[in-house]
């Protein structure tokens with residue numbers, strides 16, 4: 001994507017996440033402690049660490065790391081998300097976390113300025129995940145660690161296609177939930193080694209999931225149709241099913257801890 005395309009996509013991101021900021025900042029699914037509390041533990045952070053959270057949204061991940069480290073900086077493109085993040089950090093009494101507006105494709109920090117660089121639920125919004133990963137590596141100190149937590153899709157191309165089609169209908173700022181095969185290639189090309197990997201499965205109610213993104217009613221109907229058709233043969237790879245009359249599916253998360261190895 002050229003500079004003009006990147007600017008245009010940046011506007012889609014800001015439009016969608018300005019709309020989502022309120023519900024997102026109140027979302028129990030995104031605050032869910034099981035998935036959040038383990039992140040600093042898996043990264044084995046030290047009290048002296050300086051941490052960067054990219055595409056931080058309302059700051060849930062940044063705040064979790066701030067409880068265990070010296071300083072955390074969160075960056076995001078969407079002003080409304082940053083406002084929520086500052087308000088939440090104030091409410092939690094955390095004074096070692098700050099938030100600033102930045103595009104993850106051009107991080108406004110010097111080389112080697114953070115001990116740990118983290119991000120959650122963001123890579124599927126990046127048209128150029130390789131460039132963002134290179135930026136994460138650039139600002140990471142020697143012997144530093146990167147943590148990425150995001151959804152994965154199946155390696156099967158047909159399942160991947162339908163899964164991502166539904167995601168893009170729900171939220172036009174979605175680019176691609178990557179299959180494991182692409183994650184591994186991404187890390188390898190960036191010269192990163194996977195030192196830890198954890199799989200989490202979170203069952204999600206389809207209607208609540210679409211409420212979070214304020215998906216219009218006509219699109220919700222279409223997604224419900226696609227989900228229903230997908231059940232036979234698990235055509236999205238998300239184990240879509242009906243529980244108590246409601247459509248439910250599994251969100252497959254991976255948490256990767258990466259380091260630059262012997263570079």
Ligand SMILES: C[S@@+](CC[C@H](N)C(=O)[O-])C[C@H]1O[C@@H](n2cnc3c(N)ncnc32)[C@H](O)[C@@H]1O
Nearest residue numbers: 017055056057076077078081103104120121125
């Ligand atoms: C699904 S939210 C995740 C928020 C947060 N990481 C969390 O897990 O709670 C994705 C966030 O990525 C941000 N984002 C997407 N593309 C970005 C970019 N190019 N630069 C900075 N932020 C970006 C959006 O503004 C949004 O706040």
